[in-house]
Amino acid sequence: MRGTPLTSVDRSRGIGDRLGLAADDRVVEGALWAVVVASVTLDVFTTWLGLSMGLSEGNPVMRWAIGGLGIAALGAAKLLVVCGAGALRTLRPRYGTAIALGLALPWTVTVLVNAVALATV
Numbered sequence: 001m002r003g004t005p006l007t008s009v010d011r012s013r014g015i016g017d018r019l020g021l022a023a024d025d026r027v028v029e030g031a032l033w034a035v036v037v038a039s040v041t042l043d044v045f046t047t048w049l050g051l052s053m054g055l056s057e058g059n060p061v062m063r064w065a066i067g068g069l070g071i072a073a074l075g076a077a078k079l080l081v082v083c084g085a086g087a088l089r090t091l092r093p094r095y096g097t098a099i100a101l102g103l104a105l106p107w108t109v110t111v112l113v114n115a116v117a118l119a120t121v
Helices: 025-052 060-069 071-091 093-119
Strands: none
Touching (some): 025 071
């Protein structure tokens, strides 16, 4: 329940309450940001490993950038995305969990896809 415009007290329940979880929202968000850091690191590493084994980058823009600037281009692109997400998180702290989840999920899937590709070489 939200407060009146005069009191502007936000009594809305957190995501943990809405999902029936006992964990504090900050703990969940912190864990998701840790997954983001781990998955982005593993993504860059598995991409580098795959490229060194003769595989090619699936994203044509990153393939072009890596071809010109090396694997640092991928790291820089990932860093730019994480910094942008951090800035958005600062502007909209209420959506911090969703922002972290929006990065953690696709990058974790990418790491899994990279791992499968590496296993089949």
